[in-house]
Amino acid sequence: MQNPDDISAVVAALRDNERFVVTSHEAPDGDALGSLLAMGLGLRQLGKDVVMFLGGPAPLPREYRFLELEKVGLLRARPTDFAERVLVALDCASANRVGAEPGLVEAATYTVNIDHHHDNPRFGDVNLIVADASSTGEILADVLRNLGVQLTPEIAEALYIALVTDTGRFQYANTTPKALRLAADLVDAGADVHRVFQGVYENVQFAKLKLLARALDRAQVLEGGEIVVSHLLRDDFEAVGAAEPYSEGIIDFLRSAEGALVSALIREPPRDGAPARKVSLRSSVDEVDVSAIARKSGGGGHREAAGFSSDLSVAEITDFIVREVVAQVGAAAER
Secondary structure: OOOOEOHHHHHHHHHHOOEEEEEOEOOOOHHHHHHHHHHHHHHHHOOOEEEEEOOOOOOOOHHHHHHOHHHHOOEOOOOOOHHHOEEEEEOOOOHHHEOOOOOHHHHOOOEEEEEOOOOOOOOOOEEEEOOOOOOHHHHHHHHHHHHOOOOOHHHHHHHHHHHHHHOOOOOOOOOOHHHHHHHHHHHHOOOOHHHHHHHHHOOOOHHHHHHHHHHHHHOEEEHHHOEEEEEEOHHHHHHHOOOHHHHOOHHHHHHOOOOOOEEEEEEOOOOOOOOOEEEEEEEOOOOOOHHHHHHOOOOEEOOOEEEEEEOOOHHHHHHHHHHHHHHHHHHHHHO
16 A cells, blocks of 8 residues: 555554664754654664754754754764665655755655644655644654653653644643643653753743844734734844744744734845745634645645745745735635
8 A cells, every 4th residue: 555644554664674764854843853852762762773864054953952962863964874774754744844955755765754734745655644633742652652662751851842842832722632641641751841941941042032133123013913924134143143043933922912813934044055035924813724825835834833935035925925814814704
């Protein structure tokens, strides 16, 4: 059967193979890095030969440096024996985001695809896409349990990071009873809640705060306050001494504006990065599916959180977002 979409098929692929390269998506967030670490440690516990890999020129987000991923062997360059290993792609909504290195899926001889984005195109040889899961970490907890992996404090904490960050500290609409029960189980298994909170949320670089100030200063309130859009220029990153990953999380400040249905952050990458602008989208209402907007520009994501890249100008991207949001709100009103 081609492209099976079943936990038993994924568990069998992980159990029956011995050599793996585990990765996640470009511009990794907590779910990406937590899932990568949990899967890598879990497979190693089973005696597998595992390489954890995440390419691309951008540094990893500094708020996750307490994970000390380099000490567990995270590689930033593709392993020389890549073709001899099973590729495990975690939390990747599309094939071109896997490993932050274009062509990685095409170069793999066999791919296991585990994700919770509803628009994932199932690019793997085996796929496990659970759209109603709070996070990829939540799905991995089930996969590791089926593999017989012992929930050590290190694995539990990695899964907890995936869970707490993708649920917005258990405040987003994807915070389900299952997610909360899993969080309790992970704490019971040794996840250090305080350490995670301090590392992720109370260790913000001053340069990131200055970048946030620029984004807030540029924010536009459109359509009577229903849409909030801001942008960061390449010069902004250089002026405050911030790397591109420092923009992670700024969109959440924009989405908190009173009356905002949709928020967007447009940012230029550093001068040594890709030429396209990157766009993050957030929706606060059921009437607007921002993943549908992102897909029209080759991106994707969730109904409430999505993103895409574009060569258009900031003004053109803003106009596109406004048109699409207005169209969706209008269509919802007619139903």
